[in-house]
Amino acid sequence: MSRSEPSRWTRPIPLIGDASAAAERAADPAAWAFDTAERAAFYGVVGARRDIRRFRHDPVPDDVLRRVLEAAHAAPSVGHSQPWRFLVVRDAALRDAAALMAEREKLAQADLLEEERARRLRDLSLEGIRAAPLGVVVCCDRRTPAAGVLGRATFPDSDVWSCACAIQNLWLAARAEGLGLGWVTLFPPEELAMLLGLPEGVVTLGWLCLGWPDERPPEPGLERRGWSSRLPLEEVVLTDRWPGAEPAPPPSHLAAPPPPAVVAARDDADELLAVPASLGVLDAVLDRILAVRPQGLESGHLVLAASDHPVTRHAVSAYPVSVTRQILDATSAGTSQGAVAARAAGLGVLAVDAGVLPPESVPRPPLPDGLEEIVARAVKAASERGDLAQKDALTAEGVRALVEAGRAVGAWTAPRGLVVLGEAGIGNTTPAAALAAALLGVPAEEAVGLGAGADSAMVGRKLGVVRRVLTRLDGRRDPLEVLAVAGGAEFALLTGVVLGAAEEGGIVLLDGLATSVAALAAVRLSPGAAAHLVAGQRSRERGHAPVLRALGLEPLLDLRLRAGEGAGACLAAGLVLDGLRIRREMARTS
Ligand SMILES: Cc1cc2ncn([C@H]3O[C@H](COP(=O)(O)O)[C@@H](O)[C@H]3O)c2cc1C
Numbered sequence: 001m002s003r004s005e006p007s008r009w010t011r012p013i014p015l016i017g018d019a020s021a022a023a024e025r026a027a028d029p030a031a032w033a034f035d036t037a038e039r040a041a042f043y044g045v046v047g048a049r050r051d052i053r054r055f056r057h058d059p060v061p062d063d064v065l066r067r068v069l070e071a072a073h074a075a076p077s078v079g080h081s082q083p084w085r086f087l088v089v090r091d092a093a094l095r096d097a098a099a100l101m102a103e104r105e106k107l108a109q110a111d112l113l114e115e116e117r118a119r120r121l122r123d124l125s126l127e128g129i130r131a132a133p134l135g136v137v138v139c140c141d142r143r144t145p146a147a148g149v150l151g152r153a154t155f156p157d158s159d160v161w162s163c164a165c166a167i168q169n170l171w172l173a174a175r176a177e178g179l180g181l182g183w184v185t186l187f188p189p190e191e192l193a194m195l196l197g198l199p200e201g202v203v204t205l206g207w208l209c210l211g212w213p214d215e216r217p218p219e220p221g222l223e224r225r226g227w228s229s230r231l232p233l234e235e236v237v238l239t240d241r242w243p244g245a246e247p248a249p250p251p252s253h254l255a256a257p258p259p260p261a262v263v264a265a266r267d268d269a270d271e272l273l274a275v276p277a278s279l280g281v282l283d284a285v286l287d288r289i290l291a292v293r294p295q296g297l298e299s300g301h302l303v304l305a306a307s308d309h310p311v312t313r314h315a316v317s318a319y320p321v322s323v324t325r326q327i328l329d330a331t332s333a334g335t336s337q338g339a340v341a342a343r344a345a346g347l348g349v350l351a352v353d354a355g356v357l358p359p360e361s362v363p364r365p366p367l368p369d370g371l372e373e374i375v376a377r378a379v380k381a382a383s384e385r386g387d388l389a390q391k392d393a394l395t396a397e398g399v400r401a402l403v404e405a406g407r408a409v410g411a412w413t414a415p416r417g418l419v420v421l422g423e424a425g426i427g428n429t430t431p432a433a434a435l436a437a438a439l440l441g442v443p444a445e446e447a448v449g450l451g452a453g454a455d456s457a458m459v460g461r462k463l464g465v466v467r468r469v470l471t472r473l474d475g476r477r478d479p480l481e482v483l484a485v486a487g488g489a490e491f492a493l494l495t496g497v498v499l500g501a502a503e504e505g506g507i508v509l510l511d512g513l514a515t516s517v518a519a520l521a522a523v524r525l526s527p528g529a530a531a532h533l534v535a536g537q538r539s540r541e542r543g544h545a546p547v548l549r550a551l552g553l554e555p556l557l558d559l560r561l562r563a564g565e566g567a568g569a570c571l572a573a574g575l576v577l578d579g580l581r582i583r584r585e586m587a588r589t590s
Pocket residue numbers: 316317318319323324327423424425426427428429430450451452453454562563564565
């Protein structure tokens with residue numbers, strides 16, 4: 001293919017927004033700083049901010065007031081919600097009433113203190129409320145439901161913190177202007193709200209006295225009066241974990257990609273002649289892949305693990321057990337849905353028999369480089385199988401052997417490209433649901449789905465089995481134990497594949513629920529594995545979405561598949577390989 005292109009295209013500079021280039025940012029990460037004198041002025045203001053208690057009567061010019069209020073309004077707020085309202089109180093009668101309220105509260109609180117502290121509190125001057133020409137009451141309008149504001153659902157009080165940030169901005173701006181500010185919170189909040197006529201759902205953060213200061217204290221007043229003193233920085237800055245906290249768990253030998261690799265992948269993407277992140281979810285996935293594997297990927301393998309499941313004796317699948325053998329044989333013949341999808345995406349196929357009866361009728365291409373023997377030994381070690389309801393799916397020894405065999409398969413596959421996971425096993429959506437419920441700590445109903453086509457009576461039986469497994473587990477979450485009690489051979493093997501591939505710096509592409517729970521078990525064993533995972537799709541199976549959420553992964557495709565065999569992951573693999581090719585071959589700018 002001959003392409004004529006200039007050796008380098010010029011970088012399109014956006015006419016709005018951030019015009020900086022990744023190359024500029026890399027050349028001098030500190031270039032966004034203010035100059036030395038400006039920084040000194042800023043720290044000067046921060047260091048000279050004081051809580052002012054004595055004020056002059058001179059009026060504050062409107063333009064100065066506007067500037068400090070603009071600074072307050074420039075504060076950060078949760079989800080950019082701007083929950084603050086600044087009530088500027090000029091009415092002397094209102095200020096008198098507020099001062100009286102604060103004085104009463106001060107005396108009431110002093111009565112509760114021991115004598116020395118009480119005397120100091122009584123000495124605290126609240127005269128500023130009357131004397132300062134302005135009161136600014138910062139109110140927080142809390143009437144927006146927390147769930148509707150980005151970032152507030154988990155920290156419902158972050159709207160009030162935003163208002164505190166506004167107060168700090170106002171305070172620093174006031175100091176820079178030479179104004180004094182005193183923050184008074186000695187109010188019963190409901191009384192202050194009543195005085196100002198605040199509606200239900202609007203709260204105050206106290207009263208700010210604002211005016212020209214009639215004192216210029218070199219250090220904080222409470223410090224000067226010996227109320228307290230500034231702690232040394234070393235006492236308030238801690239490292240990593242709270243002193244005396246439980247020692248951190250031993251670090252997993254797998255680590256997420258180092259930050260420079262993540263930034264390098266982003267820098268590289270910035271050079272493309274394309275709208276930044278134009279490929280959306282795919283671009284985010286490509287960035288993650290290239291952070292782990294800067295050299296990229298051009299092909300890969302579908303690792304399809306298959307196994308029988310004694311749980312089928314409880315009538316939990318709409319299909320006979322013999323179908324598993326058919327899928328595996330069709331995979332060997334290159335004609336199963338998963339095998340064809342793999343071929344279409346340019347992937348090789350490793351069909352792994354983790355315990356399927358009867359013996360094959362189509363000869364299975366043996367696994368390469370001694371993996372066949374490793375897997376066969378593990379399958380033998382894991383020959384004791386259970387029905388989940390009464391007996392654990394596997395023994396602890398069986399799980400260990402299968403994980404280790406999977407690890408060898410992953411380690412072989414990862415250096416050769418994408419590691420695409422697939423599974424086959426009639427009945428396996430029941431253990432998949434049990435694993436999901438156990439690892440996520442959710443009830444059976446949130447994990448059990450229709451599988452290959454259950455009716456409601458069958459779903460009821462699946463629920464019954466999963467509940468019994470969860471009862472037997474009794475809250476235990478150790479991943480290897482969970483795999484033994486609630487899993488099955490292909491799950492343990494695929495968990496190992498994820499670990500082995502991640503240890504080799506590979507990228508693992510997940511399919512449906514079964515492959516994703518196997519990956520979740522791997523991540524619970526070794527959190528660093530998470531950086532190596534890509535969610536190919538979100539399937540229709542009930543428990544799949546919560547498992548992907550727990551893995552922190554956004555799926556590339558959402559086609560309501562219920563295919564298994566890695567078919568969805570292969571479709572996604574095509575997309576990923578195309579995306580990587582686009583990154584490699586498209587025009588770059590400088
Ligand atoms: C013909 C056929 C081909 C499949 N290929 C994958 N599965 C998928 O369905 C099975 C799990 O669903 P359940 O738990 O309901 O049995 C697994 O083999 C899975 O890979 C298939 C299922 C069938 C019937």
